[in-house]
Amino acid sequence: MAKSYRICLVCRQLFQPINNKNTSYCELHKPKDTRHRVHNKAYDDTEYRKNRKKIKELQKECQWCQTRGSTQNKLVCDHIVPLSRGGSHHIDNLRILCMQCHNKRQGRDHR
Numbered sequence: 001m002a003k004s005y006r007i008c009l010v011c012r013q014l015f016q017p018i019n020n021k022n023t024s025y026c027e028l029h030k031p032k033d034t035r036h037r038v039h040n041k042a043y044d045d046t047e048y049r050k051n052r053k054k055i056k057e058l059q060k061e062c063q064w065c066q067t068r069g070s071t072q073n074k075l076v077c078d079h080i081v082p083l084s085r086g087g088s089h090h091i092d093n094l095r096i097l098c099m100q101c102h103n104k105r106q107g108r109d110h111r
């Protein structure tokens with residue numbers, strides 16, 4: 001059972017890789033994974049705000065039930081492919097739904 005040691009590119013110390021056998025950094029100096037942060041910022045995206053404005057001008061009614069919205073049932077901008085599944089803020093992935101349909105949809109295919 002040979003233990004494999006590597007030399008950290010930052011501190012030049014020998015270390016033993018724990019999970020990732022191909023890493024060239026010790027636990028202290030391994031590159032931070034930033035992918036987890038993207039999701040929180042997603043709704044603050046300038047592309048989203050721009051395209052949401054556009055789609056609201058194009059679609060004046062709910063794409064499912066054709067209601068034009070009311071104070072009880074507002075129209076909202078919906079992502080056809082949810083961001084959590086890799087959907088984008090592209091205008092092709094946006095549509096207008098009323099609150100009722102949007103809630104129905106979330107109940108139905110949320111995960």
Ligand SMILES: [Zn+2]
Pocket residue numbers: 008009010011012013025026027028029
């Ligand atoms: Zn190091």
Ligand SMILES: [Zn+2]
Pocket residue numbers: 062063064065066067097098099100101102
């Ligand atoms: Zn609707």
